[in-house]
Amino acid sequence: PLQKWITPSTGMMKINVDGAFIPSLGIAAVGVVIRDHLGQTKLASWHLLRHCRDAEEAEAIACHEGNVLAAWWPDVPMMLETDCAVVAAKLKSNVQDRSIGWSLIREARMAMEDLCRLEIAKISRSQNNVAHELAHFAIKSGHSEVFFFFFS
Numbered sequence: 001p002l003q004k005w006i007t008p009s010t011g012m013m014k015i016n017v018d019g020a021f022i023p024s025l026g027i028a029a030v031g032v033v034i035r036d037h038l039g040q041t042k043l044a045s046w047h048l049l050r051h052c053r054d055a056e057e058a059e060a061i062a063c064h065e066g067n068v069l070a071a072w073w074p075d076v077p078m079m080l081e082t083d084c085a086v087v088a089a090k091l092k093s094n095v096q097d098r099s100i101g102w103s104l105i106r107e108a109r110m111a112m113e114d115l116c117r118l119e120i121a122k123i124s125r126s127q128n129n130v131a132h133e134l135a136h137f138a139i140k141s142g143h144s145e146v147f148f149f150f151f152s
Contacts (some may be wrong), residue, residue, distance in 0.1 A: 002126040010037045012077045017066040018131035019058025020139060028052030030062040031071055031134025043069055045146040046138035059084040060104035065089060067111035077117040081128060088122040
């Protein structure tokens, strides 16, 4: 059964990120969406990556970008959601591994320090559909954008 995205607690925002990687085309992209406790979109971003080795690297870059973009709201507690269990576990761990992508995980963790509070969660692909579609839109459109949404 498909699981739906769940709004964060009142006063909190969620950062949903996804990295897309198409090895046959040598193309990768990132999608980020930040929403508040009412489910209102505060930011949507898609970014075509020029260099990327694999899907895990795309996901680590997505987490880094999500954390950097969330710094626009430094006083708001955040939850970062990804559908990549490996990257979520590495972000939660204090252990430095010897993987090629460790520097990307370290950068994502350093960006977390600019936020007042950040929780990390692994969610299902169906719960992460908006970020997934944004990443694929970057591939289809061939460009990158960041949009901020302001509601009264």
